[in-house]
Amino acid sequence: MIKGVMFDFSGTLFRIESAAQWLRAVVADAGLAVPEGELSACVGRLEEFGAQPGGVPPRRVPAHLEGLWRERDLTAERHRAAFTAMTREAGRPAADLADALYERSQVSEAWQPYPDAEATLRALRGRGIPVAVVSNIGWDMRPVFRDHGVHDLVDAYFLSYECGVKKPDAGIFQMACDKLELAPGDVLMVGDEPIADSGAAALGCRVHLLDPLPVDQRPGALAEVLQLL
Template identity: 90%
Template sequence: MIKGVMFDFSGTLFRIESAAKWLRAVVADAGLAVSEDELDACVSGLEEFGAQPGGVPPRQVPPHLEGLWRERDLTAERHRAAFTAMAREAGLPAADLAEALYERSQVSGAWQPYPDAEATLRALRERGIPVAVISNIGWDMRPVFRDHGVDDLVDAYFLSFECGVKKPDPRIFQMACDKLGVAPGDALMVGDEPIADSGAAALGCQVHLLDPLPVDRRPSALAEVLQLL
């Protein structure tokens, strides 16, 4: 019987804006005149190097950034350094846009909750099932939950840069189970990363994986979680 549920953040409860919208917002704020062709090429580069936090994973990581990239979620400093470095590899219209892009990725308006996220979290609260959010991340995304009106539906957050350990290490899942007061065998982990989120299975937790589709293409996958209880 499931007595506690753990959720991933990006690609599970929320999804960041498209890379094109992300870049265009920053270019507009900077007052730069950039051609459509240059914008399109830059978006392709950002996606190639996985430079958007919460966006598509990189198709390549330059050798000189491999170490930093592997450890990006362990501290706020490494996270910023890794993503801004990858953004610079993408051929930005202006070099200082790398920092502006990183800052944009932490703005609540850049994130959208999945259509059924609030209803699912509220249903769990009504059933008395505690909820934790576990994320490999380098910044505090609690304001995103607050600004979208769902922070009161989450009992605890376990963020890799705060915990000093990241998924799939079983320790971060154990921390969450301990906080929620449930045995791992009575906990469900819901996420979108097969390797990272399936680390919970090593403790005996059930794991349910979702497809991190854009929000307009995944209207009800989270609600299906309620059927697993």
């Protein structure tokens, strides 16, 4: 019987804006006039290098960045360094926007909850089922939850850069289970990364994977979690 639920953040409860929206917002804030063709080409390069936190994974990682990329979620400093480095590898439309792009990825307006996220979290709260968020990340996304009105529906957060361990290491899932005061076999892990999130299975947790589709293409997948309880 499921008595507690762990959720991933990006691609599970929330989804970041598209790479095109991300770049355009930063270019506009910088007051730059960039030709449409150059903007489109830059979006393609940013996606190729996986330069957007929470966006698509890189199709290739330069050899000199492989170590930093592997460890990016263990500290805030490595996270910033890894993503800004990948942005610079991708090139830029008119100026060095790497830091501005990185900072844009942390503002609440850049993230949208999935349509059924709040209702699902409220339903779990109504059933007395505690919730933890377990995320590989290098920054504090609690303000995103607050600004979208769902922070009070989460009992605990376990962020890799704060915990010093990242998924799929079973240690971070054990921390969450301990905080929820539940045996792993009584906890469901809901995420979108087959390797990272399935690490919970090593403890005996049940794992349910979702497709990290854009928000408007995945209206009801989280609500289906309630049927697993």
